Amino acid sequence: MPDVLSFPAIFGLCYIAFAALALTVERHWRDLVDSRRPPPRRTVLRLRCAAALSLTAALSAAVHRDGAGFGILLWVLALTAGALAVSATVTWRCRPARGRTR
């Protein structure tokens, strides 16, 4: 992978991982997917597996890019960045829905 693309890739993998985890949170599942039912157990399990896989992939990409020290630091900070981006997305996706129901 070219070096220029690896940072967006690490960030993107963290974003995907936290997006999957956000869907396992009952409130966000009801807001975004199905307002009548909580997420099925098997879906939650699959989402969590996908999240773990993405996070591992992000860690290996980060370590591959920058070596162990910088890679782990970059990964930890990219985790936070990904999680913040996911919560911004959740806010943005939920706001019109709430607006209509009120």
Next chain:
Amino acid sequence: MTAGKRKLISPALRAAMLWPHTWAGVTLGGLLMLVFFMGSLAVFASEIDRWMMPDTRIGAVETPEAAISLDRTVVPLVERLAAGRVVRDWFVQLPDERRPVMALRVRTESGTAGGMATADGALLPPVGTLGASSFFYPLHYSLHLRAGFVGYWIVSFASVAMLAGLISGVIIHARIFKDFFTFRNWGQLRRSLLDLHNLTGVLVLPFHLMITFTGIVIILPIVLPAGVQALYGGDIQRFYDDALGNYSRPRAGIPAAAAPLDPMVAEARRLWGSGEAAVIFVYNAGDAASVVRINRDTGDRISLDVQPVFFDGVTGALLKYQPPGPMVAAHRVMSGLHFAAFEHWPLRWLYFLFGLTGCVLIGTGMLHWMEKRRVVHGRPGVGWRSVAALTCGTTTGLLIATLAMMAANRLLPSGVPSRELVEVGVFFLTWIASAVHAALRTRLDPPWSSQCAAVALLAAACVLLNWITTGEHPVRAAAAGDWAVVGVDAVLALTAAGAWSVSRRLARRMRPEASTLSRLTDHA
């Protein structure tokens, strides 16, 4: 949440945690805001320095290509700076990727002299500013109160309170997993504020814990002096000499010719194996007991271990090169984590942004306290009004002061006597003025709208003044590859746009809006 967890954090524990969390936030929030904001600016201190010192920008000087010869280029500069006086000690910081010029400092028998010089040995006119690295950055860790380390003590006390606040905040937060990722920016203002407070507190927790903890660790020998007191009789310099592998010896009083420096740099590079020399110190210059110290550039690693190599200044023989012990090595790594002195642009931006989320965390905490009090107590009293004014003075007021200093930097002519102190005066007077304005105008709300408008106007003025006084607008800077100026100008422009839209929205609603305030702080 499991049943075990529910038992672990009982309502009583939560209540016990809440009051120190609240008190620490309300009393020390303003100070912590200053520390976090100036710390975030310090990440880009070198870039802000270039912006504030136009003579040292990429576009103004040639970027050095070959390695600089100390004997041919630097030593003549030292003699010129000394201007005939006897040189005692001097040091030079060689140019690096973020600073295309070298910085010299010479201590003579009668006072010190300093200056910047290009790589080919031309002395630049005095910069006339402390810049970010000598003003914003020391404000971050010492509040410029150096006497008796008072400022260090205050900042580390606030940092311990921050650490306590972070951990107690996690304990207080009742639905940490159910509310993960939740930010409702609609509906009740109080709920939005708390959402944002929780969100930044939880999601950025690893960074905040790391940065606060390592910040305390750096100045540990100062704030926990018992060991230094017992073993070194309180002489912290001697402790650092031992711990960091330093070497010093007194002046002999016998004049002696200096050995050439370039072979010493070559030898130091051979000892390091890889890496470049960053700083060269010469102690007791021209004396028989002369010592040369060469520090390694730490841009390629996290650790701040500069691996100093010491040479005899007369014979050129190696005096000391001692790898640090395990404790010191760990301390250097933690310091490096905090300093972020490494060459890594994504990490540098993440440090900057997460430092600003620290400001959001503290600011939303204070705003939430204000909103809650308003609901509980109705008419605001003196206590509420002081906290409100403090919050305003340390958010928008601090921004106004910083921007006013940057505008003054571009406006003041270079001939003004003690120009750098005039700039500092502008910073503090503007800050005091905006705090007084906040205190006087706070009735039902602090004057958010007018202060945001001031931020917007000042930030826009900074970009324009930079263009007018240096002729370097962002497009030209980008074409010249001067990314420091492009970056500073871009962040200033974003601040101006964000603050202006916030100010307009507030003026329309006449009520402070949490989400917009946080956006403003984000852009700062």
